[in-house]
Amino acid sequence: MTKSMGAAEEIALRGLLGALNNTLPSPLSPEWERTLWAVPRHAFLPEQVWVGEDLTACTRTAAPENWLRTAYADDPVVTQINDGKDPGDGERWPSSSASAPSIVLRMLNMLDVEHGHQVLEIGTGTGWNAGLLAHRLGAQNVTTVEVDPVLALQAAQNLKNSGLEPRVIGGDGAAGHAAGAPYDRIIATCSVREVPRAWLEQTRPGGVILTPWETPWFCYGLLRLVVDSTGTASGRFSPHSAFMLMRNQRMDLRIFRDVVREEHVPDESLTQLSPWAVTGDGWAAQFAIGLQLRDVWRTWHDNPNVDGTASRLWLATTDATSWAAVDWDGQTEERFTVWEYGPRRLWSEVEAAYKWWRSVGGPGPECFGMTVRADGAHTPWLTSPSQPVPAMG
The missing domain is CATH 3.30.160 (Double Stranded RNA Binding Domain)
Structure with missing residues (x-):
């Protein structure tokens, strides 16, 4: 057991590892399995989380078994509602969460990190994803940016408590973090409707940008881009993901x-x-x-x-x-x-x-891709960049 795990946490993590090996396209690599033991998910969740469609509060003190079960289920966990403001009797809506472990591991596999890579994460949240990367690559190689100052402080404390101290930057993730550039990998834990130009500018040629994707019509898919020597990035979508939208791209229309x-x-x-x-x-x-x-x-x-x-x-x-x-x-x-x-x-x-x-045969997301030019222009395509998707309207 790690120093932050008791018997109940160890049993819960073993159950999660079994579920992940049945869910993921391929079994967990030994490196990532060791990392999951070294950086346990429960150590990054707050005392209070929110569960169910009605976002019912669940606290570790009042309901420790439910809280731990939630921590090690292969599901997202809502860790903040209403941008941290008390909704009172009003509507509750999720504003930050810990992603489901299966999508976390799938994205980390897609990121394809190697020893010595410099990685920028957009959206620190609880700090768990940054902790996994820091353990795998070394804290000195990981920078993470969080727009919410309260979440940034708590994530930094969570990471310190776990013996991991990557750079935690409070600020707008759309701007990246130029002081640490260039990066070999940029990974976002929030969805975007446009890939920020700063991410392209801060990724070295041959580097990868991995981000959840969203349009106003539908929140779905992952976009994996490779940046070339001209600052243009191109790559394919893959299915099965839905993340909260980057805060500076939110739309409040009724x-x-x-x-x-x-x-x-x-x-x-x-x-x-x-x-x-x-x-x-x-x-x-x-x-x-x-x-x-x-x-x-x-x-x-x-x-x-x-x-x-x-x-x-x-x-x-x-x-x-x-x-x-x-x-x-x-x-x-x-x-x-x-x-x-x-x-x-x-x-x-x-x-x-x-x-x-x-x-065109009703293709799925995995048949589509996107090219993002250095000037910010986005061109979706089907099968290859030579077949652009028609724009309606």
């Missing part, structure tokens, strides 16, 4: 507060494309639509108190100038009423994006 106005007079039409085909369990379709419509977001409104409408799908542009609504009457699955307003016809764009995706 349909009735920011988009739809009483004086708007939309155009009416009918569609045979089910709104669930582009928002339901078809993750591959949603991913492809997001790549084509980079500025369109959506939200569902059930029981909207509109005669003859059981559910309504809202769509809007991020600049709030165009919107659409697709109504289901609760009966037929063959036609849906469409309302569109503004200079763009958003549902028509979604239909075109979905049709294109179907026409």
